[in-house]
Amino acid sequence: MDISKHDVVLDENILQTNSEIHINTKLKILKRLFQMVAPIKKTMFKCVMFGILGHLSSIFILSLSAMMVASLMGYKTFNFIYLGLAVIIFGFLRGILHFKEQYNGHDVAFRLLALIRNKIFHKLRNLAPAKMATKKSGDFVQMIQSDVESIETFFAHTIAPVIIGVVVPIIVVIIVGSYWIFFAVILIIAQLMIGFVLPFFSYNYGKNVGRTYRANLSKINIHTLDSLQGLKDIILYNHGDVILDQINQNSRSIIQNKGKIRKNQNTTMSFAESSLIISTLVIFFIGLYHASNSPNFSIPQLIIVVVTSYSSFGPVFSLIPLGGHLNNTIAAANRIFSLLDEVPSVKDPSKEDLVNIPIKNPGKIELNSINFRYHEGQKELLSNISLNIQTGSKIALIGPSGCGKSTLLRLIMRYWDVDSGKIKMDKVNIRNYSLQNLRSNIAIFSQDTYMFNTTIKENIRIGKYNASDDEIILVAKQANIHNFILSLPNGYDSKVGELGGKISSGEKQRIGMARTLIQKREVILLDEPTSNLDFLNEKVLLKTIYDIFSKKTVLIVSHRPSTIRDSDQVWMLKNKHVMVSTDVY
Amino acid sequence: MKNKINNKKGGPGGILRLFKLASKAQRYFVSAIILMIAKMGITIVFITFIAGILEYLFLTSDFSSLFSVFTYEFVFFLFTPLIQISLTVFIRKLTFFASSHIRTHLRYALFKQLLELEIGYIENSSTATIVNNSIEGIEALEIFYADFLPQLFYSMLMPLILFVYFLSINVSVAVILVLGFPLIPASIMIVQIRGKSLMKSYWDNYSDVGAKFLDNLQGLNTLKETGMDEIRENELSQEFWKFRNITMKVLQMQLKSILYMDSIAYGLAGIAIVVGISQFNSINIAEPHVISNLIIIILLSVEFFLPLRKLGGFFHAGMNGITASHGIFEILDANPNLKQYPNQIHFDRTLQLNANIQFKNVSFSFKNLNNSTENKPILRKMNFQIKHGESVALIGDSGSGKSTIANLITRFYDIDEGIIEFDGYDISKIPLNYLRKQISYVGASTYIFTGTIKDNLKIVNLDLSDEEIENACDLAGLRMLIKLKGLDYDVGEWGSKLSGGEKQRLGIARAILHRPLIYIFDEATSNIDVESEKKIWESINMIAKGKTTLIISHRLVNIQKAQKILVLKDGQIVEKGNHEELINLDGYYKKGIQEQEIFEKY
Structure with missing residues (x-):
């Protein structure tokens, strides 16, 4: 799998989240x-x-048993049968209640997760491609x-436990406090200490170690990916032992990071237990003191108090690891929310501005003194450019690399809006068409054809x-790839992923051409269509282009003289301006 | 016929396999479990002492003599927190150490396996999935080994020990509690068995969702351009909800096992306590040891199942580890390893190779890794020879088997029939490392590692001097680049700062530095623009002079100078000879030349 070519990433600032x-x-x-939880707060x-x-019933099993013993010892007379029955019923209820708690909590969580995943892709879809540069798509996979x-x-392990960890101790403190106020204080x-102070300290300490760990992990991810993609060369040049050594080093270094996180957990755990x-x-001893002094308080009550308080720590114990988790959660949520907050660079027109008609003559395109720069403060890329494209013409756009040729094509597709001036299609400003309407008239074909991991047939069907x-x-057949496809093990139903390296870039390009052809668009934009092709493949492709698109409006960007030779007009883009020439060559 | 495909011995083994791996750190696990039991012992003593004091005071009401009667107990209370802290820390250190040890081992084994598999395995799998398995997947095993596994053994042992202790206190309570003991592991087992297929489909779904997302993301521009983005978003959304549903199913299954566990544990504890208490009345309560024993029963009967409840807490995370292990074991079990042949020949100064290659009746077909159906043959009873110092070109349509021949000479695959000989030695008898030392291979797209130019060349040999590297770069046509940027130029991720031509030249420099007996150029310029193509062929022709060279290209102009041209069709050689001979033959070669000339003129 060749990740490098098709990797997509947002502007760097969107993924800058490793800092505090x-x-x-x-x-x-x-x-x-x-x-986010609000719409499903009922389940929560x-x-x-x-x-x-659930937690109360596990406490009551013990407290009620202690009451039974206390009552045998002469402290009040309780109904033994009721108490005993209650103990047993609470025992069996506890499991059911626990199940219900967990099930509902996770129900909330996984619903929201599906929703968030959905939102992320929807956002990326709206942001692409203007706000994306080419790099690490692995980060987004990590995100979802x-x-x-x-x-x-x-959602599943923080909200509810925190509320439970507040309510249950309060109830127990009230019960224990009814015997003597000092028990409640202790x-x-x-x-x-266990439910708040310890998680707080572990949260503060865990911040840094957690961050180092994750940073290191992603470094190791990259190293592994690199080693796998270059595996053939590693094997051929007998470099495997070096890589194995590095992998052991990697393991050691993340273990060191993990060790620090573990140490933090160890400290909090042991403090909680002690x-x-x-x-x-302390409750036992002050209880002894109280029992020796007070006529109303004696050993049977103390047994109830000790047993009840001893068994009441369950809810707060489950809060201990939350401090550490919260760090992860916030960092992760921050990454996700910053993405979701990103604003797409172009928007559909408002209702008043919308021209909602099918475009009759999309091949007629005018550029009226347009200016464009990528970011404010940057120097202008295109300056005061005015051009007229007639329906059915074949126009070649040439110029040094980085001069804005490809950008010009993408302005016509409205990936960005021009800073000033107008681009018109069939005499209407393209800003007045809905994006969907505008783009459904244009097909773009560029140097890289992305192959989706499905069958060859479905890959062509992506076009329609x-x-x-x-x-x-x-x-x-028109794209000259039919015979090649038939030669594959499963013909049109061959899966791209299983073909591995069996498709060359020339063949990919031709599949891309088939995809372009099936769209049957009137305006064809070709962005360096031949730059990854060798001589022979270039010729095959060009022949297809000029044969099949003879009636369409074609705008072709290339730096190769051979590619643009047969165009009607050649435009030269240089120093922000365009020179029109019919015979550059 | 190869029978090595798909003999899934037991398949990815899940939890039992993970247990087996644990034996690699057996000592640490055993010590940790012993210490866990010791810790429980201290808790028992603690509770017993408190119960004893309460009983003494109830029976005597003598608060004044408390400290003299219970001196040892008070000293013990003083030290309990400290002992508990040290035990907790020590146990957790031990299990972490054990888990780290196993994870390091696994990661190493995983990559070693990838190095030894037929190259087809990695070429046909998603590298992202493998990375995920070998990094995050193995990390997910931490909780399994550091917490879940020790807890599992502890919760098997501890109830037995407590049972013996309870026998000394109250037989009927002990019997009731011990009844629950087999029920709990049984409920885990049942869930394991019933949930097996569910877990598998969960895990498949998990990597599926990731892969589909990545696929749509990488092709997002294309989708937007063709207007398919909304349809794809809806499909993806369905995938996300499908994943959510299966996750809930898995979870429900896991939670159910906790439900049974909890109900059994607490229910039986409740019954045991009630049975224990109901044996006494307000008269015999005053007998010695009755009150203290009842307090012990109340506090310890819940402790009896505490280890199991804790286990339940780790269940979720532990299960993640088991799930992750499927992906890991799948790679470790992947089968198309190259065969290990006995009687490997030993090469040294006195016995060296000379690069005469001979294919004798060689047949080969790719195996479909997913099912056992045989694919159509790529090579059929092929015979040819490459002599020492000769440059041989292979041509033919795509799919005719050209590149396969290169992959067979480097033994990235084993052949089905026939024999490939190197100076008369069967290549499967030549140690792989030694064989590959003799060959340099340049393919259509050279992989560039993240790092500097020097890093990329040093993968051939870490001891290369700068001078050697510079010379090789000169030969490969990289003089200008080195002059401008230097050897320590950072080429970016995947060589993103280099042009396609530069990457290929770097590949050629790598090939030169390897100092092989044979060069293989497999469509070395097929992804490169015309300008660079010509220059690269100049380099190639220079390097090839006097060396054994195999050139594969579909552009016929590039191979006209070869001493011998082999024309391949449907896995067989149909024409053989040099350029003039083949033109005179008036066959496929001539037809190809003519067809291409039409385009070249276009």
């Missing part, structure tokens, strides 16, 4: 995540309720996989989704 995020931004991100509510009841997955932690301190023991001991098989075969 400001606290206000973090709060905004959390708020936004909460807002169920999750929280079941969670609270691991980033979206880290948000799962927030229990509150211990619960806060907090539990110490608070139990409802094309019949006969139509596909016809264009394949």
